[in-house]
Amino acid sequence: MTTSPDSTPVLVRNMDEAAAELRARGHRVSAxxxxxxxxxxxxxxxxxxxxxxxxxGGLVAPSDITSVYRxxxxxxxxxxxxxxxxxxxxxxxxxxxxxxRDYIVCDRCGRVDVADAExxxxxxxxxxxxxGYEARFxxxxxxxxxxxxxxxxx
Amino acid sequence: MTTSPDSTPVLVRNMDEAAAELRARGHRVSAxxxxxxxxxxxxxxxxxxxxxxxxxGGLVAPSDITSVYRxxxxxxxxxxxxxxxxxxxxxxxxxxxxxxRDYIVCDRCGRVDVADAExxxxxxxxxxxxxGYEARFxxxxxxxxxxxxxxxxx
DNA sequence: TTTTTTGCAAAACCTTTGCAGTTGG
DNA sequence: CCAACTGCAAAGGTTTTGCAAAAAA
Numbered sequence: 001m002t003t004s005p006d007s008t009p010v011l012v013r014n015m016d017e018a019a020a021e022l023r024a025r026g027h028r029v030s031a032x033x034x035x036x037x038x039x040x041x042x043x044x045x046x047x048x049x050x051x052x053x054x055x056x057g058g059l060v061a062p063s064d065i066t067s068v069y070r071x072x073x074x075x076x077x078x079x080x081x082x083x084x085x086x087x088x089x090x091x092x093x094x095x096x097x098x099x100x101r102d103y104i105v106c107d108r109c110g111r112v113d114v115a116d117a118e119x120x121x122x123x124x125x126x127x128x129x130x131x132g133y134e135a136r137f138x139x140x141x142x143x144x145x146x147x148x149x150x151x152x153x154x
Numbered sequence: 155m156t157t158s159p160d161s162t163p164v165l166v167r168n169m170d171e172a173a174a175e176l177r178a179r180g181h182r183v184s185a186x187x188x189x190x191x192x193x194x195x196x197x198x199x200x201x202x203x204x205x206x207x208x209x210x211g212g213l214v215a216p217s218d219i220t221s222v223y224r225x226x227x228x229x230x231x232x233x234x235x236x237x238x239x240x241x242x243x244x245x246x247x248x249x250x251x252x253x254x255r256d257y258i259v260c261d262r263c264g265r266v267d268v269a270d271a272e273x274x275x276x277x278x279x280x281x282x283x284x285x286g287y288e289a290r291f292x293x294x295x296x297x298x299x300x301x302x303x304x305x306x307x308x
Numbered sequence: 309t310t311t312t313t314t315g316c317a318a319a320a321c322c323t324t325t326g327c328a329g330t331t332g333g
Numbered sequence: 334c335c336a337a338c339t340g341c342a343a344a345g346g347t348t349t350t351g352c353a354a355a356a357a358a
Contacts, residue, residue, distance in 0.1 A: 028332050028337055049323080064340055069323065071338095085239070085294070090322060104287055119284035126280050130273035133258055133298040140239070140294035144287035182312055182357050203348080218315055223348065225313090244347060 007079040009096035015041065018080055025078050035060045036071045037080075046084050046092030085140055086112055099138045106146035113146065161233040163250035169195065172234055179232050189214045190225045191234075200238050200246030239294055240266055253292045260300035267300065 012018045018037050019029045027033075039047060039056035047056055049072060053065035072093050075081035082099055083091040087110070102115040120137065127135040166172045172191050173183045181187075193201060193210035201210055203226060207219035226247050229235035236253055237245040241264070256269040274291065281289040 023333090026337095030332070030338060032339065066324085066341075067339060073324095074338095104285055104289075106287070107290070107293065115285055119281075122284055123277060123280055126277055127273075127296060127298070130276055131258055131269055131296070132301040133260070133296065134304055135258075135296050135298035136261070137297075139261065139297050142281060142285070142287065142289050143291075143293050144281070144289035147286040150288055177358090180312095184313060184357065186314070204346095220316075220349085221314060227349095228313095 006077040009082070009099055010079040011097040012080060012095065013097070021080060022078060027074060027078065032063050032067045033071045033074070035063055036068055036075065040081065040093065040095050043094070046086070046094040046098070048090040048092050050090060052093070082138060084138060102137045103141040104146075105141050105143050106149055107143050108145055108149035111146050111148075112141075115142070160231040163236065163253055164233040165251040166234060166249065167251070175234060176232060181228060181232065186217050186221045187225045187228070189217055190222055190229065194235065194247065194249050197248070200240070200248040200252070202244040202246050204244060206247070236292060238292060256291045257295040258300075259295050259297050260303055261297050262299055262303035265300050265302075266295075269296070 010021055012021060015034065015037055018041075019034075022029055022033070036052055039052045039060045042059050043056060049065055049068045051057070052060075052072075053063055053068045055062040072081060072083070076083065076093075080096055081093055082096055083093045084103065085091055086103060086105055087107075100117070102117070102120045104113050104115040105111070106113075115137075123137075123142075124135050127133055164175055166175060169188065169191055172195075173188075176183055176187070190206055193206045193214045196213050197210060203219055203222045205211070206214075206226075207217055207222045209216040226235060226237070230237065230247075234250055235247055236250055237247045238257065239245055240257060240259055241261075254271070256271070256274045258267050258269040259265070260267075269291075277291075277296075278289050281287055
């Protein structure tokens with residue numbers, strides 16, 4: 001699991017598109033690899049390797065966690081998958097298409113919100129203008145105090 | 155090591171101020187604890203627990219890493235210290251006063267820049283306006299592509 | 309003296325690696 | 334067929350915990 005994106009994101013909607021991309025890059029489409037993809041295609045949130053290995057809440061059959069890690073690495077290199085750190089604890093994986101969704105995390109209550117996309121674009125634009133960086137919040141989300149915690153009496 | 159700040163940052167400039175704060179909070183000022191503080195007071199960048207335990211490059215005497223972790227935890231609870239994740243690898247610790255310095259990390263070349271403070275204020279203001287969060291980039295820095303990598307021919 | 313802190317050992321947690329056997333193309 | 338992949342075991346890197354001994358106040 002590296003910090004930087006291993007390659008350009010490749011957006012897929014289903015297993016067939018994912019399988020085609022894998023084969024185009026010289027990778028095989030094994031049962032354990034399909035299983036990881038099935039879990040991520042069905043998940044509505046980033047999953048840890050352990051969650052996938054345990055079957056993603058009944059979504060898929062349980063499998064070996066080493067294999068899950070190795071497949072996540074391959075899928076990340078291909079650009080089909082990326083991972084995000086929402087706090088401490090294990091990294092969480094999602095399809096590259098889901099990267100367009102940015103998270104914003106409250107460090108008081110732990111809430112994980114999906115950030116408004118236009119607002120995030122404005123933030124990225126401002127960072128580019130003022131700091132010169134093409135910012136991505138896909139690996140580390142924005143962390144702060146959410147409105148509820150900010151207004152709560154402490 | 156938790157995600158959220160354990161308490162309000164307490165700014166100190168030297169060992170005496172740190173010691174006073176510790177005693178005011180009912181903590182003792184032991185030799186190993188002083189050693190961690192000495193390393194952080196002298197460091198010009200966030201240090202890992204291992205770096206501190208190894209003597210921070212000759213700055214202080216080597217010490218036991220368990221003790222370093224426990225002291226960093228105490229110092230973080232008191233608000234004298236906080237930690238930042240600059241990428242994968244160990245967390246890095248710094249005095250709370252150093253939190254005013256925000257980092258911005260390039261995920262291509264690994265460069266760690268100190269971000270312009272006014273620009274970061276503008277970013278925090280925009281996040282507050284558009285997303286409602288009081289953003290902090292002290293735990294997770296902004297990650298992106300630096301100007302040099304962006305203009306580099308790939 | 310009393311309560312906190314230390315130092316060592318051991319474990320916990322997340323992730324990677326080695327390798328012999330299996331499988332996809 | 335054979336390179337890619339799997340599953341198990343083992344190890345690696347970072348951090349936490351247990352506990353008896355030491356030290357701060």
